[in-house]
Amino acid sequence: MNESEDERIRQLLKSALPRIANAEPTRDLWPDMLKRIEAGAESGVSFGLLVWVIAGLAAVAVFLFPGMIPVVLYHL
């Protein structure tokens, strides 16, 4: 590929997809940003709770049925 062909592709691209000028958000993004962060924090709490519930159930199962430990380890 020579330089003139490269330049021709460049010109075609620039004509089809002009440069973006004055790129600024059209609104204040912070309120929506804060909602996303807070929603993420809430889902994080519920995920943490779920993990603790599963860990608790597993502990109870191990305590009640110690014979299942080798079986579980075999299948891991």
Place this chain on the structure above:
Amino acid sequence: MTTDLFERFARGDLDAFETVFRQSHREVYGWIVRIVRDRSVAEDLTMETFERIYRARLRFDHTRPFGAWARRIATHVAIDHLKALRREVALPLPVSTPARKDPAWEREVRDAVAGAFRSLPATLQATATLALIEERPYEEIAEALDTSTSAVKSRIFRAVRILRRKLERLGIKP
């Protein structure tokens, strides 16, 4: 931006995060919109970038520039978007019989070029957009893509080669 601000940000202080966001989101938005070329989508991706930044705040090295780190995350977010979009992009139809100087034909060619460009692999598309259309320095692109300038040059070469083949198939001789 001060070290104290980033320390508070790292602890999850939302006021500090708001300050960081307000001071840097325009630059991040400007970078993303140049890659995805859609202002409304860029707003959403800017928020996604800062959501990732907030989640990864403990990994931020205060001794290095925040802007460069944010730009790397923004580039990944924008490329992920292009990958998702590329699955939906239909290849443009071949252009009709050439009739130069005809505005309708020129528009058809522009649409075909834009369509062919959008069907490029996402990373090549992002690299070529920044280098060939936005004319950003190779070093800046390399830093944002977390790669070398020679890798950037190689990607541009590959993007142009693929684009040339696509355009020839569409009846456009570059």
